Amino acid sequence: MRALDFFFEFASTYSYPCAMRADIEAAKRGVTLNWRPFLLGPIFAAQNWTTSPFNLYPAKGRYMWREMERLCEAQRLPFAPPDPFPQNSLLAARVATAVEDEHRPQVARLIYRLEFGEGLDISKPETIARALRSAGLDAESYLERAAQQETKDKLRATTDAAIKAGVFGAPSFVAPDGELYWGNDRLEAALDWAAAFRE
Amino acid sequence: MRALDFFFEFASTYSYPCAMRADIEAAKRGVTLNWRPFLLGPIFAAQNWTTSPFNLYPAKGRYMWREMERLCEAQRLPFAPPDPFPQNSLLAARVATAVEDEHRPQVARLIYRLEFGEGLDISKPETIARALRSAGLDAESYLERAAQQETKDKLRATTDAAIKAGVFGAPSFVAPDGELYWGNDRLEAALDWAAAFRE
Numbered sequence: 533m534r535a536l537d538f539f540f541e542f543a544s545t546y547s548y549p550c551a552m553r554a555d556i557e558a559a560k561r562g563v564t565l566n567w568r569p570f571l572l573g574p575i576f577a578a579q580n581w582t583t584s585p586f587n588l589y590p591a592k593g594r595y596m597w598r599e600m601e602r603l604c605e606a607q608r609l610p611f612a613p614p615d616p617f618p619q620n621s622l623l624a625a626r627v628a629t630a631v632e633d634e635h636r637p638q639v640a641r642l643i644y645r646l647e648f649g650e651g652l653d654i655s656k657p658e659t660i661a662r663a664l665r666s667a668g669l670d671a672e673s674y675l676e677r678a679a680q681q682e683t684k685d686k687l688r689a690t691t692d693a694a695i696k697a698g699v700f701g702a703p704s705f706v707a708p709d710g711e712l713y714w715g716n717d718r719l720e721a722a723l724d725w726a727a728a729f730r731e
Numbered sequence: 732m733r734a735l736d737f738f739f740e741f742a743s744t745y746s747y748p749c750a751m752r753a754d755i756e757a758a759k760r761g762v763t764l765n766w767r768p769f770l771l772g773p774i775f776a777a778q779n780w781t782t783s784p785f786n787l788y789p790a791k792g793r794y795m796w797r798e799m800e801r802l803c804e805a806q807r808l809p810f811a812p813p814d815p816f817p818q819n820s821l822l823a824a825r826v827a828t829a830v831e832d833e834h835r836p837q838v839a840r841l842i843y844r845l846e847f848g849e850g851l852d853i854s855k856p857e858t859i860a861r862a863l864r865s866a867g868l869d870a871e872s873y874l875e876r877a878a879q880q881e882t883k884d885k886l887r888a889t890t891d892a893a894i895k896a897g898v899f900g901a902p903s904f905v906a907p908d909g910e911l912y913w914g915n916d917r918l919e920a921a922l923d924w925a926a927a928f929r930e
Contacts, residue, residue, distance in 0.1 A: 579788055589778055591899035595913055602920075700790035714794055717916050721801075 534563045536726040539694045540640065541572045541702035542621035542628070543584070545596060548648040549603045550703045550716035551641050557719055561727040567636045569628040570691045571621065572702055584618045600648075603716070612651035619647060620655040626678035627660050629687045635667060642666045733762045735925040738893045739839065740771045740901035741820035741827070742783070744795060747847040748802045749902045749915035750840050756918055760926040766835045768827040769890040770820065771901055783817045799847075802915070811850035818846060819854040825877035826859050828886045834866060841865045 538554055540547040558565045576585075586593035597613065604611035624643050631639050642663035646652045652659045661671035677683055697706045705713040705722035707729055713722035737753055739746040757764045775784075785792035796812065803810035823842050830838050841862035845851045851858045860870035876882055896905045904912040904921035906928055912921035 589899065591897050594897060595899065595911060598911070698790055698793060700788060700794065712794060712797070 610649035742817035809848035
């Protein structure tokens with residue numbers, strides 16, 4: 533079984549175009565992606581970043597927003613920066629954690645599309661409920677599950693697993709042998725590595 | 732005339748594999764690269780970075796070194812990290828500034844190869860002299876020119892031009908219309924943009 537862990541953050545801009553094409557590129561190579569929502573907050577806080585590096589370093593931020601326009605245009609994705617940026621992604625990450633494995637990629641893509649395609653606030657339960665309903669799921673039930681201790685613990689465990697794997701940004705990819713790739717632009721290289729992996 | 736400014740830093744790891752393939756990729760697209768050595772030091776200092784972000788953020792640093800191994804293996808380039816890292820790149824940048832336009836790409840590639848292919852210290856005049864001699868140039872004469880005020884001023888002007896163009900890291904590329912691309916992995920996209928540009 534060729535598999536690749538896909539660590540994504542709902543506050544992360546580059547995770548949006550990546551999430552939209554990740555499964556397609558994985559299928560081309562016969563690789564199964566494990567979609568693992570996690571939080572960058574604890575990682576950034578540990579290096580004394582109080583907000584996104586794109587806010588801390590304005591030149592880098594201006595570049596990122598322009599590049600997002602280019603990337604979304606190339607992938608023909610709608611693009612509307614959310615306000616505020618970064619969004620509080622805790623609720624989205626908990627809901628994506630709470631849904632079943634088979635629903636997670638679709639729910640994640642729907643949340644990303646509302647956030648970066650329509651500029652909606654994903655910290656609001658109604659935004660997340662809209663994504664869940666678009667996936668044909670019972671929104672109230674999953675919002676309840678998202679608030680349960682079991683979900684919170686699972687999300688914390690995923691963030692811990694990301695840190696242990698050396699993850700410092702999003703999106704990131706970790707192969708079964710521990711090989712790490714960082715960035716939307718490394719998706720193909722990570723999948724190629726995973727496809728070539730033999731146990 | 733399709734042209735692209737190529738801003739590179741001798742202390743920058745990713746500038747090494749980029750410099751090695753930049754002219755080949757440019758020629759494929761009929762684009763002329765303007766090789767512009769500059770210094771990241773003033774840019775990093777302005778955001779209170781006292782050393783490379785790869786030293787400031789250890790997880791990012793570990794990832795970068797592993798990725799350099801992967802990139803150099805893929806390009807079949809020798810790779811030996813220099814000690815200390817980052818190298819003091821002032822002399823190298825001044826010499827690359829002092830040499831004539833037609834010699835600059837070759838001299839830059841030779842310096843990069845000594846620094847990251849052999850792990851030599853490029854702050855030492857003898858390392859730079861070796862690169863100049865490998866390019867068939869008179870080492871003493873160019874080391875003298877590197878120390879002249881005219882060269883120092885030109886290097887400072889290039890760094891100022893980079894800052895004005897929005898550059899915050901290396902390598903970076905700036906098209907005639909001001910479009911900015913950052914990173915070794917953006918070389919092809921930047922060249923494609925420049926190739927499509929009409930005045």
